[in-house]
Amino acid sequence: MAVFNQVDFDNHEQVVFCSDKESGLRAIVAVHNTKLGPAVGGCRMWDYANDEDAIKDALRLSKGMTYKNAVARLPFGGGKSVIIGNAKEIKSEQLFRAFGRHLEQLGGRYYSAEDVNITCDDVALMNKETNYVLGLEGKSGNPSPFTAYGTFLGIKAALQHQRGDQNLSSVKVAVQGLGAVAYGLCKYLHEAGARLFVTDINQQAVERVVNDFSATAVGIDEIYDLDVDVYAPCALGATINDETIARLKATIIAGCANNQLAESRHGEIVREKGILYAPDYVINAGGIINVYYETAPDGYSKMASLEHVEGIFTTLTEIFARSEKEQKSTHLIADELAQEIIKNGL
Structure with a gap:
């Protein structure tokens, strides 16, 4: 190969x-x-x-x-x-x-x-063999809660753009994959009043979210066919593809998985179908933002990290507006933004 x-x-x-x-x-x-x-x-x-x-x-x-680090404006x-x-x-x-x-x-x-x-x-x-690692306990620690928080804010930004209202009360969200980040996301969504429909290959993870957040468990393949407002892919990538796009009823795709589009062309297909897509590396940047603050000269600051993560809402709002104005898919707008930052510097 x-x-x-x-x-x-x-x-x-x-x-x-x-x-x-x-x-x-x-x-x-x-x-x-x-x-x-x-x-x-x-x-x-x-x-x-x-x-x-x-x-x-x-x-x-x-x-x-x-692209994620550039759009998050990290060095x-x-x-x-x-x-x-x-x-x-x-x-x-x-x-x-x-x-x-x-x-x-x-x-x-x-x-x-x-x-x-x-x-x-x-x-x-x-770390016993190298200092070229980040995310250590006692420093920035586990990045998952920050990725979850950023993804939650991204869902709110998508709702605000599409509906003019970021209120999650009774909003139906289908969460695919229930790892550490997705569990934190479900907690935020539940506390904000959303109705959760969840699936995972790990049945214990499903039962935990069902018990903790009154979620409804659905089958692995059933998740694409649900009549929900938001589809949140939080497992491995490429779940937005020719087969699944035809089945989706959600009008927003916003989750913490990487590489959600199977191919770049699927971003345009999603846009033409009237689905608002929050580009994955923009919405899920909370973890790497938190890791960055481990390298800060004055030491790690959780407050500074959270303030930076909150910028994900603003960045997505700008991408959504630019996508609508230019009639171009959101993932291409995000790529262009990243390329501009890489070319011109932070």
């Missing part, structure tokens, strides 16, 4: 393949762009079907981080890493320390942090 010919390669500066025989580590680090600063993006552990899928995920996610470039394997089976101190040594060899071009199936404890193990 030729990496340079990948659709998602997009002139990545560096793609590194990492392995360690003793621990069983197999990982990929993708550094997309460092014009605004060192590449920063979380590490994901996933049992990919094949190496090609892992490479594609790393490339797409790292490019997304370049970071974009990068991402993936560790190949089943998180329930291969996690070990030996493996994460081996990965930390690989990060150290990159000399600060890329900083890692938490992502899917990677916890603060896992990052702490990497």
Whole structure:
């Protein structure tokens, strides 16, 4: 498989393949762009079907981080890493320390942090071998609550634009995927009066949200057909595709998953259907914003972080207005905004 010919390669500066025989580590680090600063993006552990899928995920996610960090106006470039394997089976101190040594060899071009199936404890193990990690306990800590808060604000921004009212009372929201970020999002939505319809492959996660937030559980495939106001994809990417778009009844797509559009063209199809899409890397930037404040000269400030996260509402409002004015899909407007910032600086 030729990496340079990948659709998602997009002139990545560096793609590194990492392995360690003793621990069983197999990982990929993708550094997309460092014009605004060192590449920063979380590490994901996933049992990919094949190496090609892992490479594609790393490339797409790292490019997304370049744009996410730019639109969030952070002095970071974009990068991402993936560790190949089943998180329930291969996690070990030996493996994460081996990965930390690989990060150290990159000399600060890329900083890692938490992502899917990677916890603060896992990052702490990497930290035994390298300082090129962020999101540590005792500093900025777990970024999930901040991602959830930003996503909640993004849903409110979408409602405000579409309806002129951000009140969530009785608004029906279908949440797909119930990981740590989605749980926090459901809490915000429930407290704001929304009606929740939820699904996940993990039945315990479903039962927890049903019990805690009076949510209605639905089937994995049923989530697309619900007569709801908002579809919130919060699992893995590419759930907005030719098959699902035809089934969606929601008029807003706003969730915390990365790479929600299977292909760029789906953003325009969604717009033509009258669905307002909150670009994923804009709405889910709360976590990386919080991580940034770990690097602040005066030390971490939760208040400063939250104030910055609240800017997601304003940024999305600008993107929605510009999309409507230019009759162009919101994800393309977001890309243009990111490219302008990368070209001209923060």
